[in-house]
Amino acid sequence: MSEPITHPVAGPLAGPLAGVVADVLLADVPEAVIGEVIAELLPAEGPQALTDDSVEAVAAITELVEAATRQVFAPDPLADPVAALTSPTPTPQPTGPAAAAAARANVDIRPVDTHVDVAAAVSVLDGVFAPGAGNHFYPPSLLRNLLAAGAPVLLAWDGGAPVGVVLALPGWTANGQPLVQSGPLAVLPTARGRGVSAALKLAQRAWALDRGVTEIRWTFDAMAAVNANLNLRRLGATVEAFLPGYEGLRDADSPTPLPYDRLLVAWHLTGEPATPADDDTELVWAVAATDGLPVLDPAWTVAPAALVAVPTDISALRRNAPAAASAWQHAVGGVLQEALASGWRAGWDPRGAYRLTAPTH
Template identity: 30%
Template structure:
């Protein structure tokens, strides 16, 4: 059982300075200036804070975006205090973001995340039912901080249509073709042994490790191998018209699968 999370929209300098402190703690890198977050909040963006017993334990920061005549909300940062992670608070902040965004007139939210981070995959694709067909190589260049150091900053760009009420109940495709074979090395870490870039299957499964941070810490070469091989797979299948639409976590202790469906 978790404590009740109280979520508020933040706009004062003091609140946004508190957000900065949590951002530094979680991400371990330079924080976003308050003059930026204040300006965003005053011009269509939002900062949501999640509180337990009046203590800030999580936040979400978004700002407006515009491309090809369409306005959307760019969801830039989501952070949960290390003492409160894996309690479902990230999902609650995203659902609150959805509500506030709809009131502001948005119908689409986009964001990026590292596709090798299984927890983020479970939230963004598995629970929120966002979709992805865009792979961005080294999106942010070299970044400091424990979470980003050591690997190129490749990212998925996901899209979340927040006016599809049935999205969270959408069924996960079944019968995915196993185009990738994995094994476990002497350290107990999974690795990709073989993979194929051609198939006629409507649904394919691409695995990721369940703990890329531990692999990166203990075997950086293997983590880089995961990055390179999954990058090739995602880019190839996205180019063929496949879209990430689900996550299959029933693959054992070491890996989970992204499920990609070919669009008509």
């Protein structure tokens, strides 16, 4: 058995109860999130509802820790859910490209399967998508329901700290073939730039292949250069469609008045990944940057290939120059929508632009 933690627990249980928790909390439980989980399990009155009797307090906290570290109902969608809950089997560690990517990123990627893991996943999502918002981007109850549906929710750990998460749901294509519909992927700013996102996606790929699923789909912000580079160039996903205004109406206080456009991509897990050509023959910049604003060249429609520039950091532009961000979205979205509707293929060029290739007739 692991040695108990001897340092105090931070968060909602800091104070008189911290020592009690430290006495019963095992060292392999990340203390950064355990306090949040236990607080959620306490009565509405909070920690003060616990008795002052030390023996009873230890017993109560011990029970709470056990509940927090208990496995969430997370059946494999291709397995017996009752057996998965009552007799869980260890999840095999990813091998091949997934394991190599995790090693390069210096993270351990594991499925979410306890209440502590759920809290860790929520904390990462909040830190990326809702910092300081005062509410959860994905509440714990929603993640638990996703897990109950057999969803693969994968966490990247850097030692005892959660630094990345990717969500997905098992589903089916229009013709009834199984697929994985990938959802939000989040990596904390302190862990970026070392390949954690790619490691999470490759772990997701391994999960799908282990279950005979050969396609993963997801959407991403068409203006996000970092995401486009990861999805199209590094992973080799294929752009299927342009989805204007996919997220619906923006909030009234959004820095940009436009709904974000999305690209739908399909990641085919068998065969060779798509690799964009780097030939510059008759290449036209359909959208280029001049003094920070987009400039259109209508000649792209008769060229065999074209580049579509996007801002390096669209999030910063939306915060600091919303009018410019909207101009970029109009220009880039207009070209992508027209090109993809006409059968052009879209990839990502290392110069920081979409590369469009005209259809061959």
